[in-house]
Amino acid sequence: MTAEQYQKEDGVMWHAQDGMGWWMVLMGVFWLLFLASVIYLFLTAFARGRGHDDGDALEIAKRRLARGEISTDQFQEIRRHVEGAARVEPSSTTP
Numbered sequence: 001m002t003a004e005q006y007q008k009e010d011g012v013m014w015h016a017q018d019g020m021g022w023w024m025v026l027m028g029v030f031w032l033l034f035l036a037s038v039i040y041l042f043l044t045a046f047a048r049g050r051g052h053d054d055g056d057a058l059e060i061a062k063r064r065l066a067r068g069e070i071s072t073d074q075f076q077e078i079r080r081h082v083e084g085a086a087r088v089e090p091s092s093t094t095p
Contacts, residue, residue, distance in 0.1 A: 057082045 061078040064070045070078075 058079060061070065061075055061082070065072065065075045
């Protein structure tokens with residue numbers, strides 16, 4: 001059976017979608033991957049804000065002192081400042 005006979009017998013409309021099955025599957029996979037990547041990017045963008053805490057200011061100062069980035073005098077100044085700030089409680093002012 002030739003292509004002309006095939007078209008005359010069944011009509012052009014009935015076979016207009018031949019071969020579209022694979023394209024539909026590939027488009028479905030594409031959209032799933034696209035949606036998964038958008039969700040991944042969205043979640044990682046917000047996860048950075050609540051990532052693991054490296055510690056408070058005093059812990060950071062201790063690590064910097066251990067690495068030699070600051071002197072003991074600078075560390076003592078930071079410690080006094082941090083401990084003084086911890087004692088001060090914010091006051092609530094109501095009009």
